[in-house]
Amino acid sequence: MQLDQVKAVVTGGASGLGFAVAQHLVAHGAQVALLDVNDDKGHAAAQQLGAAARYFRTDVTNEDGVAATLKDAQAALGGLNVVVNCAGILGAGRVLGKEGPMPLATFATTVMVNLVGSFNVAKAAAALMQHNAPGEDGERGVIINTASIAAFEGQIGQAAYSASKGGVVGMTLPMAREFARIGVRVMTIAPGVFHTPMVDGMPEQVYASLCAQVPYPSRLGKPEEYADTVAFILQNRYLNGETIRIDGAIRLAPK
Numbered sequence: 394m395q396l397d398q399v400k401a402v403v404t405g406g407a408s409g410l411g412f413a414v415a416q417h418l419v420a421h422g423a424q425v426a427l428l429d430v431n432d433d434k435g436h437a438a439a440q441q442l443g444a445a446a447r448y449f450r451t452d453v454t455n456e457d458g459v460a461a462t463l464k465d466a467q468a469a470l471g472g473l474n475v476v477v478n479c480a481g482i483l484g485a486g487r488v489l490g491k492e493g494p495m496p497l498a499t500f501a502t503t504v505m506v507n508l509v510g511s512f513n514v515a516k517a518a519a520a521l522m523q524h525n526a527p528g529e530d531g532e533r534g535v536i537i538n539t540a541s542i543a544a545f546e547g548q549i550g551q552a553a554y555s556a557s558k559g560g561v562v563g564m565t566l567p568m569a570r571e572f573a574r575i576g577v578r579v580m581t582i583a584p585g586v587f588h589t590p591m592v593d594g595m596p597e598q599v600y601a602s603l604c605a606q607v608p609y610p611s612r613l614g615k616p617e618e619y620a621d622t623v624a625f626i627l628q629n630r631y632l633n634g635e636t637i638r639i640d641g642a643i644r645l646a647p648k
Contacts, residue, residue, distance in 0.1 A: 394474065394532060394627050397422030401475035402466050404453055404514055407434035409589035410539065411479035413616030414623050418475075419445045421624070426466035428453070428480070428514075453480045453510030460517045467521055474525055474534045476518040477623055478511040481539065484553040500553040507557035511538050512564060515579070519568075523575040530630050533576040537623055538565065540583040542638060546645035558583070562636050569634030578633040580626050585640025587614035607641040614639065 399418055405411035406427030415425045419442045427442075428451040429435040435448040447469050451462045467473040484503025488495050515536045522534030540561040547555025562581055569579040586592075586603055592613065595603075604612045622639050626632050 394528065394535060394630070396624060396627065398528075399423035399425075399475050399627065400467075400470040400472040401477060402426045402428060402463060402473060402514070402518065403477045403479060404428045404451070404510070405478075405480035407431050407438045407448070409479065410584070410587065410616050410619045411477070412438050413620040414477050414479065415442060415446060417617065417620035417624055419443070423475075424470040426470055428462060428466075453478075453514055454505050456513055456517075459513050460520075463514070463517045463521060472525070473518065473521050475627060476514060476534075476536045478514055478536075478538045480510055480514075481507045481557075484557065485550050486553065487550050488552050495553070500556070503553040504557045504560070507554070508560040508564075511561055515568065519572055519575065519577050522577050527576055531576040532578070532630055534578075535627055536568070536572075536577060536579045537626055538579070538581045540581050540636060542583050542585050542640050542643065542645060544583060544636075545638075548645050549648040565636055566634045573633075578626075578630065580632055580634070581636040582619065582622055582626075583636050583638045583640070584619055585614055585638070585643045587616060587619065589616060606646075607643045610641055612641075614641065 401418055403411045403415050406415050407429035415427055418425050425446045427435055427438055427448045432450055439446045439448040449462045452458055486495050486499055525533040527533055538561050541558040543551050543555045544558035544562045565579055565581040
């Protein structure tokens, strides 16, 4: 798929990895709908991107809301052939913390946003994409989910987060296999430690320590490097049903 043919929905699109994806796509001629729950950032992001972008306030865990928003986005963009799921929360905390066992609501909320939210958007998008006119190789659309290297090497305090991201990795292949009949590819990207708003305000020594843990290059990932990976997936139709790590060869220690 050529980037100037892309009509994309990007969840978590108001900041961080999602906004970097939207910037990259718009710069290459795509039309983008930004889905987020932060109205101020969402409207500002869409305004910054210009006429090729629109903002829709969306809770990815709301089934009916997501289905309606994707239809609205499809109408506004003049089609829908790409979804990039970047919405997510950290959900950090030990299972047995100082204040006692982790509340079940903490675990459930993390899984609901990161895993169920990604599934919710993906299935609603596929329901629309299946009606697209087929392109080369019969392609009708691409769904890209965001996991994390914590799906593979979760640290102490990441039980909820790792479980949610491990679920995203786990559903990639079966969804790709199922959607093969409608010409929709499904891929997942597992980023390492990236410079996003989540690390803003971090103490300098902690930031430096994080960078030092990355073998090469010894720094945090740049959001535009994630966006480059999205673009690569979109343009290479033989990428399907797989998770790509982008992490500078880091492997997370227990803590």
